[in-house]
Amino acid sequence: MSRLPAPRAPAGYRVHVEGRLDPGWSAWFDGLALSPEADGTTNIVVPDQAALHGLLAKVRDLGPVLISVEAIGPKPRGEPPEQTTTAGPPLP
Template sequence: MSEAATEHREHPRLYEIRIKGHLDARWADSFEGLTITLEEDGCTLLTGPVIDQAALHRLLRKVRDFGMTLLSVNLKQGNPHE
């Protein structure tokens, strides 16, 4: 609760979105700003700063629209610049 309440526009947060299957590098453009990491268990991690909740939901909508299987969404840390 306090996480969301103190969220501020100038301080993007680092999120980690886990997708089933290995994504090609060309998806980087669609998930701009996120790093694509392929994991050994056959999953893909999209990691990077997300400016706010609205931006996060936009990313999740892309996951939905590309027919990808969403496994988890994690907040890595409050401020990537810290």
């Protein structure tokens, strides 16, 4: 029986929350960069799964609605590269 190759670990995670969090909250979020969006939401990028768990606890304590959590970075082996566009600036 052969084993499947292990998927590559993501380079990080993007957490999307409701509300425009001022970048001044960065210190409370352990120095993570906060990216307020024009639609009244905020993106927070974390470097790894351990940081993600800590961030989720802080989001829970602060109380904004959690919209999504997205793995970012390397794709699993064998998946074709993503097509890129120039529709706007890249997310952090």
